[in-house]
Amino acid sequence: MKATEEVNPAIYLQPTDFIDSDSPVVAAYARQAINGATAEKEKAIRLYTTVRDGIQYDPYRIDFTRHDFRASTIIGKGYGYCVAKAIVLTAAGRWAGIPSRLRFADVRNHLTTERLKKLMKTDLFVYHGYTEFLLGGRWIKVTPTFNSTLCARFRVKPLDFDGVHDAIFHPYDMEGRRHMEYVTDHGPFTDVPYEKIIEMFKTHYGIYFQKEKPVGAGAFDREAETDRR
Secondary structure: OEOOOOOOHHHHHOOOOOOOOOOHHHHHHHHHHHOOOOOHHHHHHHHHHHHHHHOEEOOOOOOOOOHHHOHHHHHHHOEEOHHHHHHHHHHHHHHOOOOEEEEEEEEEEOOOOHHHHHHHOOOEEEEEEEEEEEEOOEEEEEOOOOOHHHHHHHOOOOOOOOOOOOEOOOOEOOOOOEOEEEEEEEEEEOOOOHHHHHHHHHHHOHHHHOOOOOOOOOHHHHHHHHHOO
């Protein structure tokens, strides 16, 4: 369901089929990440860092069943692409009592690997997903997509979150090259727009629906290192 600013913030604390913040798996994951923090801001920072670095970013291993888009499933796998990582962060935030929602945008990634660009036939990533936390009375954008180790391979400064300012992709890398360009903002959502995501992937990246997976696990990390040499 697409969100509007008039919606009562309490709705962003409720579990859904995808954002299953009432799952024991999500609860255990969030509890360990928070590690005793009591202030909302500190909870949010710890959750963000845990998801950013603890769930491996992998754009090759994407499964498209409804089950695979649940936060508890993604945590169990330990990997996922941008939307999957945002789902986990949103669910963990809700469990921790922080109103949390998903937001989507089309982005142009100027530093994707050559192999992924050839596979997707574009550098435009449709329905890139990230999280928004309601902290201090305002919605703050937080992007847990790229692990800090992956950023080092791409020579991009890792996105840090201070609990106050937006943490969205840098427009340039540390060497002054174009990195990420936000093209279209699709706005916030209370839950995963599952059917829309499937529709967009089938329209733009049909190869993901072939029976044979295009590449194996961990390939993106290796490619990032090779391409930057």
